[in-house]
Amino acid sequence: MPQTLIEKIVQKHAVGLEPGHIVQYGDFISIQPAHVMTHDNTGAVMGKFKAIGASKMANPRQPVFTLDHNVQDKSEVNLKKYAGIEAFGMKMGVDFYPAGRGIGHQIMCEEGYAWPGTMAVASDSHSNMYGGLGCLGSPVVRTDAAALWATGKTWWQVPPVTRVELTGKLQKGVTGKDVIIILCGLFNNDEILNHVLEFNGDGISGLSVDERLSIANMTTEWGALAGVFPIDEVTIAWLGNRAKFINNRGLEGVPSDSDGENGNHPRMNAQRIEALQNNPLKADEDAFYTKVIQLNLCSVTPHISGPNHVKTMTNIIDALEQNIKIDKAYLVSCVNSRVEDLSEAANTIKGQKIAAGVEFYIAAASSEVQAESEKRGDWQILIDAGATPLPPGCGPCIGLGVGLLGPGEVGISATNRNFKGRMGDPTAEAYLASPSIVAASAIAGKIAPPFEFDNQSPAGNITENEKQKSGESSVSLLAGFPEKLDGEIIFCYQDNLNTDGIYPGKYTYIDDFTPEQMSEVVMENYDPEFRKIVEKGDIIVGGNNFGTGSSREQAATSLMYKGIQMVLAGSFSQTYKRNAINNGFLVIEAPDLLSDLRKEFGNNILSVKTGWTASVYFQQALIIIGDKQYPFNPVGKAAQELIVTGGLENWVKEHI
Numbered sequence: 001m002p003q004t005l006i007e008k009i010v011q012k013h014a015v016g017l018e019p020g021h022i023v024q025y026g027d028f029i030s031i032q033p034a035h036v037m038t039h040d041n042t043g044a045v046m047g048k049f050k051a052i053g054a055s056k057m058a059n060p061r062q063p064v065f066t067l068d069h070n071v072q073d074k075s076e077v078n079l080k081k082y083a084g085i086e087a088f089g090m091k092m093g094v095d096f097y098p099a100g101r102g103i104g105h106q107i108m109c110e111e112g113y114a115w116p117g118t119m120a121v122a123s124d125s126h127s128n129m130y131g132g133l134g135c136l137g138s139p140v141v142r143t144d145a146a147a148l149w150a151t152g153k154t155w156w157q158v159p160p161v162t163r164v165e166l167t168g169k170l171q172k173g174v175t176g177k178d179v180i181i182i183l184c185g186l187f188n189n190d191e192i193l194n195h196v197l198e199f200n201g202d203g204i205s206g207l208s209v210d211e212r213l214s215i216a217n218m219t220t221e222w223g224a225l226a227g228v229f230p231i232d233e234v235t236i237a238w239l240g241n242r243a244k245f246i247n248n249r250g251l252e253g254v255p256s257d258s259d260g261e262n263g264n265h266p267r268m269n270a271q272r273i274e275a276l277q278n279n280p281l282k283a284d285e286d287a288f289y290t291k292v293i294q295l296n297l298c299s300v301t302p303h304i305s306g307p308n309h310v311k312t313m314t315n316i317i318d319a320l321e322q323n324i325k326i327d328k329a330y331l332v333s334c335v336n337s338r339v340e341d342l343s344e345a346a347n348t349i350k351g352q353k354i355a356a357g358v359e360f361y362i363a364a365a366s367s368e369v370q371a372e373s374e375k376r377g378d379w380q381i382l383i384d385a386g387a388t389p390l391p392p393g394c395g396p397c398i399g400l401g402v403g404l405l406g407p408g409e410v411g412i413s414a415t416n417r418n419f420k421g422r423m424g425d426p427t428a429e430a431y432l433a434s435p436s437i438v439a440a441s442a443i444a445g446k447i448a449p450p451f452e453f454d455n456q457s458p459a460g461n462i463t464e465n466e467k468q469k470s471g472e473s474s475v476s477l478l479a480g481f482p483e484k485l486d487g488e489i490i491f492c493y494q495d496n497l498n499t500d501g502i503y504p505g506k507y508t509y510i511d512d513f514t515p516e517q518m519s520e521v522v523m524e525n526y527d528p529e530f531r532k533i534v535e536k537g538d539i540i541v542g543g544n545n546f547g548t549g550s551s552r553e554q555a556a557t558s559l560m561y562k563g564i565q566m567v568l569a570g571s572f573s574q575t576y577k578r579n580a581i582n583n584g585f586l587v588i589e590a591p592d593l594l595s596d597l598r599k600e601f602g603n604n605i606l607s608v609k610t611g612w613t614a615s616v617y618f619q620q621a622l623i624i625i626g627d628k629q630y631p632f633n634p635v636g637k638a639a640q641e642l643i644v645t646g647g648l649e650n651w652v653k654e655h656i
C-alpha cells in the first residue's frame with residue numbers, strides 16, 4: 001500500500017503495530033518519537049511526572065530541556081525555577097540547554113535532534129518548525145510529555161495529509177516569510193485545519209533551509225499540525241555545513257551526558273549525514289493526499305498580515321497607501337531571527353537610522369546565530385541604526401520582557417503570531433511581515449516596502465481528492481473495551497465550538513471544584529438549556545473543529561462527568577482530542593453524520609434532543625442509525641488502552 005512521506009516517518013516510530021500493518025492516515029497508534037523537547041514549561045511537566053509516580057526517565061536521550069521563554073526575567077522566583085529545572089535535568093541525565101543558548105526549536109535544529117526522516121515532538125505549538133529539515137515535528141500537551149519521559153511512548157492519530165506544491169521561482173528579495181503569509185491569506189477558511197502538510201514541487205529547490213524553517217514554523221498559524229519539506233540536496237548541504245561548523249567549534253556546549261563518542265558530535269556527524277544521503281525517505285508516487293494546494297512562487301509578492309489576525313493579508317503597496325504609522329518594530333522569535341533574516345534586515349537598513357519615535361528590537365534565534373551575525377557585521381549594522389538588542393530567546397513575541405506594545409500602539413513584527421493582546425496591550429495593533437519589510441518600516445516610521453518589485457496577484461488553487469475507498473474494516477478489540485455503544489444523539493450544530501463555550505473559563509482555576517459541580521456548568525456559555533435536556537448515556541454530535549480554543553482539559557472531562565458516553569463531530573481541535581482521549585473519553589470524527597443531522601435539524605436550535613438512537617460498533621468501525629451506516633476511522637489499540645485504563649496517567653502508572 002503506497003504511503004506519503006508522513007506515513008513512512010510515522011511507520012518508523014510506531015510501536016505495537018499488528019504484523020503487516022501499514023500506517024495510513026486516520027490510524028490511532030502508539031509512537032516512540034526520537035525526541036521530546038520541553039522549555040520553561042518543563043517545571044509543569046515535572047509536576048505531572050511526579051504525580052503519576054514516575055521516578056526515572058525511560059530513555060534519558062529522548063528528552064531535551066531548553067530554557068528560552070522568560071529569559072529576560074532575572075527575578076529570584078524565575079531564577080529558582082530555572083535552577084530547579086537544571087538540577088532535575090542533571091539528576092535524570094537529560095540534555096539541558098540554559099537560558100541564553102537560544103530558542104528551543106532552533107537548538108533542536110542546530111544540535112541535530114530534529115533529524116530528517118524522523119519524528120520529534122515538543123510541548124510547544126511551533127514544533128512544526130522541524131519540518132523545514134524534513135523532520136516530522138508536532139506538538140503534544142504536557143501530560144503527553146510526562147508520559148514520554150516515563151515510558152518513551154505516547155499516542156497519535158495520523159492526520160489527513162495535504163500536498164502543497166510550490167512551483168516557479170521567487171522574485172529577487174521575496175522570501176519564505178512572504179510565501180507563508182500568502183498561503184495563510186489565500187487559504188484562510190480552515191482548508192488544512194489539523195492536516196499535516198507535505199511541501200514539494202520544482203520551487204522547493206530555490207528555498208534555503210532558513211526559509212523552509214520559517215514556512216514550516218508558521219504552518220501552525222495556518223492551522224496544520226505539521227508542515228514537512230522533502231529531504232533533498234539543500235537539506236544535505238545544510239547538514240554538512242552545520243557538521244563542519246560544529247567540528248571546528250568542538251563539543252563545547254554539547255551536554256556532557258550526551259551520547260557522543262570519540263570526539264564526534266552525537267547527532268550532527270558525517271556518518272549520519274552519509275547514511276541519510278544514501279537512503280532518504282520519500283513519498284511513494286501514488287500516495288493518497290486528501291487535498292492538493294498549488295502556489296506559483298513567481299506570483300508571490302511582499303505582503304503583511306493583520307492587524308491582529310494571521311489569515312488577513314494586505315499587499316505591501318496597498319499598505320503603503322494606507323499610511324500605517326508604527327511605534328515599534330520587531331525582528332525576534334523562532335520564525336525569522338536566523339542568520340539570513342538578520343542579514344536581510346541589515347542590507348535593507350544599512351547606513352540609515354531608525355525613524356524618530358520608533359523602537360526597533362532585535363533578538364537572535366540562538367547564541368550561535370548572534371555570533372555569526374556579529375562576525376558578518378550584520379548585527380552591528382542594526383545596532384548602529386538604533387536597534388535595541390535582546391538576549392537570544394523568546395520575549396516580545398509572547399508578551400514577556402521589555403519592548404511590549406503599549407495602549408493604542410502599532411507594531412510591525414517578523415514573528416509568527418499577532419493575536420490581539422499577545423504582544424502587549426489588547427488595544428494595540430500588530431502586523432506580521434518579512435525581516436526586510438520590518439526593517440524598511442522601522443526606517444520609514446510607517447509600514448513600507450523594502451524594494452521595488454513586479455506587483456501581481458498570487459496564483460494559487462486547491463483540489464480536494466475523493467476519499468480512499470477501503471473494504472470492510474475489522475478491528476481487534478482489547479479486553480474491557482466495548483464492542484458497541486448505544487445512545488440518543490444530542491445535536492450541537494455550531495462549528496468552532498470553543499472550550500469557553502463548553503466549560504467557562506471562570507471555573508477553570510477553582511481547584512476544589514468537584515466532578516458533580518463541573519457537570520452542572522458544562523455548556524453553560526454555549527447553551528443554558530443543554531443541561532436540562534441531556535441525560536446520562538447520550539451521545540453528542542458536534543460541528544467542525546469542536547473544542548477549539550484553550551487547552552483546558554475540563555472541557556472534555558466535564559462532558560464525561562455529565563454522563564455523555566462520547567462525542568462525535570465533523571472534526572476536532574487536535575488539543576481537545578488529545579485532552580479527551582488522555583482522560584479516557586472517546587471522541588470520533590463523523591462528518592457524514594453531521595451533514596445528515598444538519599439537513600434534518602438545521603441550525604436554529606443550539607442543542608437538539610433528536611430522538612435518533614446511534615449504535616456505534618467499534619469492531620466494524622460503523623455508526624448505524626436506522627437503515628443508514630456511517631463508517632469512521634477505527635479506534636486503534638493505542639486509544640483503546642487509554643479508554644480501558646481510564647486515561648493516560650493510569651496507563652503510565654501501569655507501564656512504569
